[in-house]
Amino acid sequence: MAMLNIDNINVYYGAIHALKGISVEVNQGEIVTLIGANGAGKSTTLRTISGLLKPKSGKIMFEDQNIAGIAAQNIVKMGISQVPEGRRVFAHMTVLENLEMGAYLRSNSKEIKADMDMVFGRFPRLAERRGQLAGTLSGGEQQMLAMGRALMSRPRILLLDEPSMGLAPLLVKEIFSIIRDINATGTTILLVEQNAHMALSIANKAYVLETGRITLSGDAKQLAESEEIRKAYLGG
Numbered sequence: 001m002a003m004l005n006i007d008n009i010n011v012y013y014g015a016i017h018a019l020k021g022i023s024v025e026v027n028q029g030e031i032v033t034l035i036g037a038n039g040a041g042k043s044t045t046l047r048t049i050s051g052l053l054k055p056k057s058g059k060i061m062f063e064d065q066n067i068a069g070i071a072a073q074n075i076v077k078m079g080i081s082q083v084p085e086g087r088r089v090f091a092h093m094t095v096l097e098n099l100e101m102g103a104y105l106r107s108n109s110k111e112i113k114a115d116m117d118m119v120f121g122r123f124p125r126l127a128e129r130r131g132q133l134a135g136t137l138s139g140g141e142q143q144m145l146a147m148g149r150a151l152m153s154r155p156r157i158l159l160l161d162e163p164s165m166g167l168a169p170l171l172v173k174e175i176f177s178i179i180r181d182i183n184a185t186g187t188t189i190l191l192v193e194q195n196a197h198m199a200l201s202i203a204n205k206a207y208v209l210e211t212g213r214i215t216l217s218g219d220a221k222q223l224a225e226s227e228e229i230r231k232a233y234l235g236g
């Protein structure tokens with residue numbers, strides 16, 4: 001059984017039919033990526049999983065429970081955490097306070113402290129800047145903070161929305177290597193990216209979205225080699 005099974009969901013923004021029967025499967029331990037152009041529906045898919053949008057029809061099975069339409073904070077409690085597009089850290093709070101916010105649904109302070117140490121171990125730059133206001137961090141550091149904050153809820157699956165957006169190539173490499181590490185220590189990853197090249201290089205499986213529909217899916221390495229993907233998403 002897949003850990004997360006999105007089954008034929010339809011999602012609307014008012015009259016706009018944003019997702020037209022999307023189905024996606026994520027198995028425990030995998031990195032799965034959704035790629036596609038601007039406006040294809042990638043963020044909408046993540047927002048629907050995390051409970052910010054409710055599908056008009058279809059199911060989202062997280063293990064044996066249909067989570068479609070469940071309130072966002074309950075979805076976080078179940079072990080699904082999203083890192084939103086554009087980071088959205090709390091600019092006027094310190095790094096430490098931002099991380100504490102990520103644990104706001106938890107109460108075991110010993111465990112929270114242990115996870116804080118884990119995050120600082122994974123992101124040494126955040127440890128150095130723990131007292132600094134988040135708004136004064138660089139783009140790459142803010143991305144790390146947003147990821148660290150999501151990890152503070154101890155997710156079983158992490159939803160990442162365009163972590164490479166606006167970052168210099170070296171930082172993109174660093175962020176992707178961190179994503180790989182997070183996965184290697186047991187967290188399942190669903191990654192939305194416009195940078196198809198990087199996304200396909202770390203993913204097990206990939207889905208291509210075009211205007212609200214999945215047009216291609218399969219093994220990430222195979223898709224990276226396919227003529228269609230190379231032409232449309234990898235610059236020839």
Ligand code: ATP
Pocket residue numbers: 013016018036037038039040041042043044045085194
């Ligand atoms: P991007 O990389 O730009 O985020 P995306 O693939 O994530 O692209 P979505 O943001 O999911 O695409 O958008 C899918 C469709 O839904 C687009 O046609 C978009 O214009 C529309 N849309 C997204 N958000 C809203 C909203 N809040 N209200 C109305 N329409 C929206």
